[in-house]
Amino acid sequence: MAYTNYAYLDATDNTGRVFPTDVKPSQIKVSISQPTLTTTTNALLTQRRTLGLHSIELTYTYPPMEADELQKFVAFFNAMQGSAKAFKLNAPKELINDSTHIADSVIKNVTTSYSAGDKEIIIDNCGTSLEPAIKGGNFIQFSDAGHDKIYVIVADANSIGDGTCKIRIEPGLHTGITASTNLNRFSDDIPIHAIFKNDTIKFDVNSALLYGFEVSFVEQWED
Numbered sequence: 001m002a003y004t005n006y007a008y009l010d011a012t013d014n015t016g017r018v019f020p021t022d023v024k025p026s027q028i029k030v031s032i033s034q035p036t037l038t039t040t041t042n043a044l045l046t047q048r049r050t051l052g053l054h055s056i057e058l059t060y061t062y063p064p065m066e067a068d069e070l071q072k073f074v075a076f077f078n079a080m081q082g083s084a085k086a087f088k089l090n091a092p093k094e095l096i097n098d099s100t101h102i103a104d105s106v107i108k109n110v111t112t113s114y115s116a117g118d119k120e121i122i123i124d125n126c127g128t129s130l131e132p133a134i135k136g137g138n139f140i141q142f143s144d145a146g147h148d149k150i151y152v153i154v155a156d157a158n159s160i161g162d163g164t165c166k167i168r169i170e171p172g173l174h175t176g177i178t179a180s181t182n183l184n185r186f187s188d189d190i191p192i193h194a195i196f197k198n199d200t201i202k203f204d205v206n207s208a209l210l211y212g213f214e215v216s217f218v219e220q221w222e223d
Contacts, residue, residue: 009079014193017080017087019217020072025060028095032056032152034170054171056139056150056219057197058091064210070203073213082199086220089194091139093187105187110142111164112179117172123183126157126165133159134167141190143182148193149174150219195220 008016033056037049080087108123126133136155141148151169159165184190197216204212 009085014086014088017085019087019089019194020076021090022072023062023065023069024092026063027061028092029059029061030056030095031059056192057216058089058095058192058194059214059216062213064206064208064212067209067211070211070213073215074201074203077196077201077215080196083196086193086195089192089217090189091192093189105185107185108183110177110179110181110183113176114173115176116174118176119170119172120166120168121173121177122164122166124162124164126159126163128163129159129161130165131158132156133165138186139190140167140169141184142177143184148191148219150190150192192217193220194218 011017033054035053039047041047076087079085106125108125111122111124114121134153134157136153136157138153139150140153141150151171151173154168154170157165157167194217197218201215202213206212
């Protein structure tokens with residue numbers, strides 16, 4: 001038998017580094033951050049300007065687990081050198097999709113090319129004249145390379161007779177996308193490009209030798 005190949009741990013691409021899913025979290029907390037620059041004039045007028053930044057944080061709380069279950073998380077955290085290395089975190093579909101689309105496996109495509117910063121995107125295969133076809137608050141992701149970023153639909157979007165739908169997203173596109181780019185399927189978990197939020201991992205153990213564990217992640221657009 002050959003030695004274990006650890007090359008994936010040091011690769012530039014994070015594809016091979018996947019956060020363990022053997023034990024499912026019992027609770028997930030979500031935090032969405034959009035920093036705003038605020039200034040106040042001598043006349044006490046307040047001006048606010050978005051910095052264009054947008055990040056999503058997730059905190060997973062786990063049920064009591066056995067030592068061998070916990071060890072996988074401890075090993076992975078140390079392999080990532082704390083928050084030094086990015087990895088793939090498969091966020092459960094139940095977290096990010098409403099009941100209307102949770103079973104929707106239809107692939108939706110972008111109908112034309114869009115540039116970095118664009119916020120209104122037309123997609124197809126959304127059903128005929130639905131109000132709404134996609135609800136505001138859904139998380140979406142584009143399939144092109146460079147689109148590990150998670151975007152949020154900010155308002156309900158209706159479809160027209162040909163099945164297309166114009167969605168409004170925040171933030172604006174991180175990078176441009178081309179026609180026929182796929183959206184994530186709403187019936188699938190979304191792979192988030194993430195890092196650990198903290199450089200410290202903590203867990204506890206009770207008298208029954210069951211371990212408690214909580215960990216936080218921050219999405220990372222690029223390595």
